[in-house]
Amino acid sequence: DVKVTQSSRYLVKRTGEKVFLECVQDMDHENMFWYRQDPGLGLRLIYFSYDVKMKEKGDIPEGYSVSREKKERFSLILESASTNQTSMYLCASSLGHSNSPLHFGNGTRLTVT
């Protein structure tokens, strides 16, 4: 079974802090994704990566960056956290062909105060 692990389930940070959200998958998947989930808005794609050191912006990349130095790990970085980045963050991975479903982690609920 594919396992996608997010390092924190809950996180509380202060405005202006640099925040790292870590995600690791154990099935050698090529693609990895970071989504943000907000009530009434569904899931919105922040960034994704289809290979090591490769990244593409999603629909809402502003205020975020990512890092993929190893195939199994995909990090989301908030350079200077703001209160409007309080949200649920979901990491996902998939194989590198178009009908491959996404496998999700359990999510990190980030609160920025």
Add this chain to the structure above:
Amino acid sequence: AQTVTQSQPEMSVQEAETVTLSCTYDTSESDYYLFWYKQPPSRQMILVIRQEAYKQQNATENRFSVNFQKAAKSFSLKISDSQLGDAAMYFCASLSGGSNYKLTFGKGTLLTVNP
């Protein structure tokens, strides 16, 4: 660009009854895939069912089935013999073959199952 619309923010069903969740999508691609995901209170997103657009036959997974109407761009999910464990947020999603594997999600439908 793809869009996915779920017009029912909330639905409820009695245990053992059948419920249908609606989804419409819009894409200019000829090659695409459609998915239903379930997110229970544990927050783990779980794939429920998927449909390839080139297949005319509706996908079925045990008590879950879809009604795929390609011309109408409709992809509804039917849950038969509803169980308490089916209570969750359900998301419809689409993926086009040329999209670098990005899924576009609807806003979700919260399903309540009443005992």
